[in-house]
Amino acid sequence: MPSMWKAVKFLMETNHSDIPKEEVLNQTLPILKPNFNYDVNRISMTWIGHSTSVINMDGVTILTDPIFSTRASMSQFVGPARYRKAAATVDELPQIDAVVISHNHYDHLDLGSVEALNARFGSDLYWLVPSGLKEWMKEVGVTQNVIELEWWQSTCIPNHPDIQFTLTPAQHWTRRGLTDERKVLWGSWTVIGPKHRFFFAGDTGYCPVFKQIGQMYGPFDLSAIPIGAYEPRWLMEPQHVDPEQAVQIHEDIRSKLSVGVHWGTFALAHEYYLEPPMKLKTSLNEHNLNETEFITISIGETKTI
Template sequence: MDTHKLPNILEAALPPHHRATVTWRHGKFDNPWDTWQERSFSDVLKWNRERRKAGVPTDGWLIGNHSPTAADFAAAFPLEQVDFEALANPPGDAVQATWVGHSTLLVQLEGLTFLTDPIFSERCSPVQWMGPKRVVPPAFSVDDPRLPKVDAVLLSHNHYDHLDKGSVLALNKRFGDSLRWYVPLGLASWFHRRGVRNVVELDWWQEAVHPGSSVRVALTPAQHWSMRTPWTRKASLWGGFAVLGEKRRFWFAGDTGMAPVFKDIGERLGPFDLAAIPVGAYEPRWFMKPQHIDPAEAVQVHKDVKAQQSIACHLATFCLTDEALDEPAQLLVQETAKAQLGPDAFVAVRHGATLRTAGGSMLNQPERLPVEKQA
């Protein structure tokens, strides 16, 4: 047998997002769509040169205000008081979601309470003395005694604004082995090294039934990448999650660029009562487009996955890219109107606000982020 043909045979036997040949520059996983484009270190340098030349503030800015104070951020993103009574008594026939900040949501569905990409730390960084700093505090803390028991965590990928070591350790300390962590392939060992044992790895489209319930958790594809250090690029998988109850369904997109897979998600697993879709961290488009959708694309994703209603995430918390921190919520309102969607179809709520939805009907009116231009 010609051994030189072995890599090709291995590639053909693997799913298209798996790689047979692994190097430090190309990990075990990849994006299988033509919409994906790699970004190099020279691209990062180019972006940094451009933002310095344009005078883009790296610690966050608002429309009409390039030097906002803490008071300015507080006015732009008022923190809603968490309705802990509602969290303690979630509706049995609805999906209830509370936005904690960034991509962290507390979601309740058919008797289960779970968190998405929990980050409660001050900074999304390998260290807490430098790196992107919160402009809005989390809606509650892990050790708040009013917080209901959390059954599961849905962890989309290992970037520092989604996989936060301090938050993982705090949640593990409070809930221990009763808390189940659903993660993409290649991430379980990271948790095991930190004493977290109840971890379930999933591949794209793979499902697991949550113990003691009939709710299924499925990892769905996303166009993104993973890395904690330069030598772990794409060493673990990334994705979103569908939570499939007997009557209600929820979908969390994770981090993603626009790709042709979202219609497949809608056809296979939808429609969803509620979807959590990222709308921020999209500028400059020449750099961010393959990995982060913008508000217009987010609206298209909402339609593709057959979401009856959607809640915005990945915005108004950390300054990661070049757009004003209040721009995504403003553009989202415009884009939903352009798409001829109702005003409740896709909303950006305040940090701490709770949204309840069932069968395409919003059961409450959560406080929403201001979308007026800053003076």
């Protein structure tokens, strides 16, 4: 977790994100209208923005780290504002069976989005969260179908007993207020069905645990791995991978296809806003990997394999 002096130093450094006006963004980062008509025999991912994606596999539809609000903050009046809107509203989503939460930072666990999802889906929706988050969910009105897991612990949801959800480790931290640092757990998610395997890295720095995840649960058919919010490295390296480290995770977990997330939505760090996909391609070439193995897609776009 960054100390106060590191936070001040970060704010004093030059920010190279250079977010342009919307008319330029519409060309460089277009937002597509999602098509949620999935092929039930295949595995699909629709990128809603940031780390929020809809995953459809083996008859189950999963939502990752939902944030549909304008700001990733404790208040919708201050804090980081999205420069690209979500590809869909909560009301426009397909029927969601399960939400997986990686950790409680505001850009991954958004109060307004939790409330909206709970209002729409109610008892039909299951929430899979790291240990310690169940009490927070209860406080904000989600009083049923919340399943807490420790690292390496697995569960299923009643309507899909053939789908195994496992909270796997990641290198990160948690906090929402001034006094709750590391009071709840964080992690990545491994989802294994009868035909397909999906991995969601959440938010993470690089660490050797990904090799272990790959050995235990790989190979994965599809993975969502963060590639943004990584500069400056002196601050971000312990908690956010850069594109080269994201490629290393891709290799460690033995992913057949990975999609870069956690970029193109909020200016949370100092790299140029279009740098993550460019560095990703460079890193793939340096690892002698085909550029089709680890890709980026447009907000609202669906990738099916």
